[in-house]
Amino acid sequence: MMLRGQMMTQPLLISALLTHAETYHGDTEIVSRTVEGPIHRYTYRDAAKRARQLANGLISLGVRPGDRVGTLAWNGYRHYEIYYAVSGMGAVCHTVNPRLFAEQIAYIIEHAEDTVLLFDLTFLPVVEQLAAHLKSVRHFVLLTDRAHMPAHTAIPDLLCYEDLVNSHSDRYAWPEFDEETASSLCYTSGTTGNPKGVLYSHRSTVLHAFASSLPDSLDISAESCVMPVVPMFHVNAWGLPYSCTMNGAKLVLPGPKMDAISLYELIESEGVTMTAGVPTVWMMLLQHCEKNRLRIHSLKRVIVGGSAAPESMIDQLAEHGAELRQLWGMTELSPCGTTSTPKFKHRDSATAVLRSLQTKQGRPIYGVQIRIVDDAGEPLPHDGVAFGNLQVKGPWVLSQYFRRDLDASHTEDGWFNTGDVVTIDPDGYMKITDRTKDVIKSGGEWISSIELENILVGHPAVAEAAAIGITHPKWDERPLMVVVLKPGASATRDELIGFYEGKIAKWWTPDEVVFVEELPHTATGKLQKMKLREQFRDFRWPE
Known part of the structure; x- marks a missing residue:
């Protein structure tokens, strides 16, 4: 008979991340470029208070545990508050990608059966176009203050976010419940067929935040100043709103202005030490710096994902004193799977060897298992030569798509088929050679x-x-x-x-x-x- 340990059991809940930040990092800043224009500054303590007010406000609108609450919003402090208020009260935070076609947005909201939709001013025309078709949505909330509310709108009974927050008390005790409770929902981009939903749990999200914070992952601490350029509507900004909160890192949210000039200004003015996004963003930033003879001073690390980064980008960032670190993941992986950090044995390696490691998608972070198989499903060697179909397992890898039957995305023994064709070397470094459909x-x-x-x-x-x-x-x-x-x-x-x-x-x-x-x-x-x-x-x- 197994002997059980005698340790406390406490559910892993997203609300605990914010409570920790409020208690031990209460004066650390969250800086946002707003849709209205000005830079907004407040602290984790302020954010926690407003998240509790918002939770009370959502309850007044009839939101109950398990209800889906949709967002169409940029990276900003109001969106951050929604992340914690919705999940913390036991509802599901459903971030919708506003860059999709209007028909896809409508499909996603209706498929999820969102009961409330909160959206930035930028997306008012889109929501006006779709509102009459969104049968599940009972309340529409515009993420702005009273001064910026539209004089006329096609949306009946449009609510003002600041009115909703400020009209409610911050006295709210985050409930405790099973850590396997659904916390948030993201849909795949749907390049073929309808988008598919990935429903995360509190447990999977907190474990993902632990693992992605590690030095060999994204390396986040209370000394960090992090600017997620990857949108909060895309796989929860790669989990950064959770991992930064867990560690008390200063958070810089760029809002709707993703151009090189605006990003450079924020990096320099706020002392950003780490940022994350797709390669095209960093190509744009580096071209801006080269053209205007600018130097990036504070930046130490750039996390690149979504597609592979060319070696030339690695060299250009190194000239600014910044390390490029590749991240591989998917919506289905919450998303972090592998990162391209070197090992102890590589510490005295030649530049060419280190560059070779940086051009790979990297080795698994703890919690993620990877393997390659041939078209018959037979495992292939991890010798850095054999090409195979990548499969993954882990506590933050989906087991089934939301409201869909089990399909060929999973094997009988529980591995998830990623659709990537890769090699894996003896040290565990994985390199994507193609997507199955693109090879x-x-x-x-x-x-x-x-x-x-x-x-x-x-x-x-x-x-x-x-x-x-x-x-x-x-x-x-x-x-x-x-x-x-x-x-x-x-x-x-x-x-x-x-x-x-x-x-x-x-x-x-x-x-x-x-x-x-x-x-x-x-x-x-x-x-x-x-x-x-x-x-x-x-x-x-x-x-």
Whole structure:
């Protein structure tokens, strides 16, 4: 018979994160650029008080445990308060991506059956367009003060957020309940078919915050000043509103202004030490600094996810004194799965070895298991050579999509199929070579579209590049590069193809380059290869 330990049992609840920050980091700042314009400053103590007021306000609107409360909002202090008030009272915080098409937004809100929708001024026109079709929503709340409420609106009985908060007491005791209770809900971007919901629990969220705070993960502490550029409507800003609160880090929220000038100003004025977002954001920031001969002073670490970062970006950030750290994850993983931090044995390694590690998606953080399998589901070796389909397990990996039957996303023994094709080396470092649907198969062999893209983005004239497989009469498929040049830059097809020489196997070298004004992206900033394949489906190789 097993001997049980004699330790206290206490549920892992999101409300406890804010209570801890209020108690021990009460004077630490949360700084937000508001939709209305001005910079807003307050503390964790202020945020906790207003979150309790908001919880009372939501109860007055009839919100009950288990109800879904939707948001359409930027990274700001009001959105932060909603995170904690909604989950803390036992309801479900449902962040909706406002960059999706109106029809997708409506589908997501109705599928989740949101009872209340809180939204920023930016999205008033979208909500006015959709309000009559959102049958589950009983109350619409505009995230602003009385002075900025619209004089006329198509939304009946539109409520003012500040009125709702300020008309209620901050006397509220966060309830205790089962840690497996649902806390928040995010939907996948839905590049194919309808978006799918991922329903997180309090337990999974708190465990994810612990793990993502570790030095080998995102390395967050009370000494940190963190600016999540990744939106709070995209996988909970990679969990940063939770991990920063857990550790009492200063939090800087950039609001709706994601341009290079605005981000640079916030980094410099607030002393940001760590920031996180997709590679296109950092390309934009680095180009701004290069053009205007600016230096980034406080930044120590940049977390990059969503797509692979090219080696040229690693070098450029290093010139500013900042380390680039790759993060791999998915909505289905809350999202953190792996990070590209080196090990003790790498401490005296040559720059080339360290750069090689930084270009990989990294090794699993504690709690996440990874493996690769072939198309028959048989495990493949972790030798850094074998390509396989990536599968994952862990306490913050979804077991089933919200309101969907079990499907092929999971194996019989409980592994989740990510859809990524990767290698894993003996040290556990995983490198994505492609998405299952994006890999280029030429003459029966695989070519990594991601590697082709990363190399070409290192060319000084190239702003963005996408590699897609185009049907070839002899080789099944061959890679076509679709390229956006930097403003004012020029390059020829032969010059760009020649840029690959000595960097990859000769048969990997793309056969053709086409230049375009822009590439299609998803609402979360990822390249839409499917749209590119559709755009170039009639492409014919030169004789």
